[in-house]
Amino acid sequence: MSSEVSRIPRIGFGWDSHEFQTGVPLKIGGVTLPHHSGLAGHSDGDVLLHALTDALLGAVAAGDIGTYFPPTDPKWKGADSAVFVREALRLVSEAGYAVGNVDSTLILAAPKIGPHAAAIQKKVADLLGIEPTRVGIKAKTPEGMGTDHAAIAHVAVLLTEISWP
Numbered sequence: 001m002s003s004e005v006s007r008i009p010r011i012g013f014g015w016d017s018h019e020f021q022t023g024v025p026l027k028i029g030g031v032t033l034p035h036h037s038g039l040a041g042h043s044d045g046d047v048l049l050h051a052l053t054d055a056l057l058g059a060v061a062a063g064d065i066g067t068y069f070p071p072t073d074p075k076w077k078g079a080d081s082a083v084f085v086r087e088a089l090r091l092v093s094e095a096g097y098a099v100g101n102v103d104s105t106l107i108l109a110a111p112k113i114g115p116h117a118a119a120i121q122k123k124v125a126d127l128l129g130i131e132p133t134r135v136g137i138k139a140k141t142p143e144g145m146g147t148d149h150a151a152i153a154h155v156a157v158l159l160t161e162i163s164w165p
């Protein structure tokens with residue numbers, strides 16, 4: 001492969017949604033947020049980390065989160081979603097890439113993400129081993145779209161080729 005071809009960066013995109021459920025903690029981006037309900041579903045229901053995992057896997061054409069961590073496997077019930085991000089990151093690195101930057105948009109009626117955005121940004125950056133200035137955290141409310149019962153996350157990543165000395 002010519003060096004010109006191999007130097008082309010790769011993009012990835014991930015999307016996820018989970019329904020709110022009372023009695024479970026709300027985890028978004030690895031941060032536990034104070035709220036009367038959390039997100040039900042796969043593992044700890046961390047919608048942002050699941051979308052991030054899919055974006056990382058997609059960027060290196062390595063399938064999706066369900067390929068490696070099937071939701072039907074009881075092993076992943078209540079699991080810390082950071083595990084999925086770390087595995088996706090390992091596959092990205094194995095493919096010869098590193099994370100350039102990440103951008104995300106959350107869509108949820110409540111709680112407000114603004115007061116927690118810096119904490120989420122720091123946590124996601126730490127997980128990826130990059131500077132917080134390379135992680136975009138944005139949030140919107142559904143505005144009458146009928147999805148107030150759920151949280152939705154969109155994540156885009158850019159990967160750059162690992163350069164060897």
Ligand SMILES: [Zn+2]
Pocket residue numbers: 016017018041042045046047050051
């Ligand atoms: Zn999910």
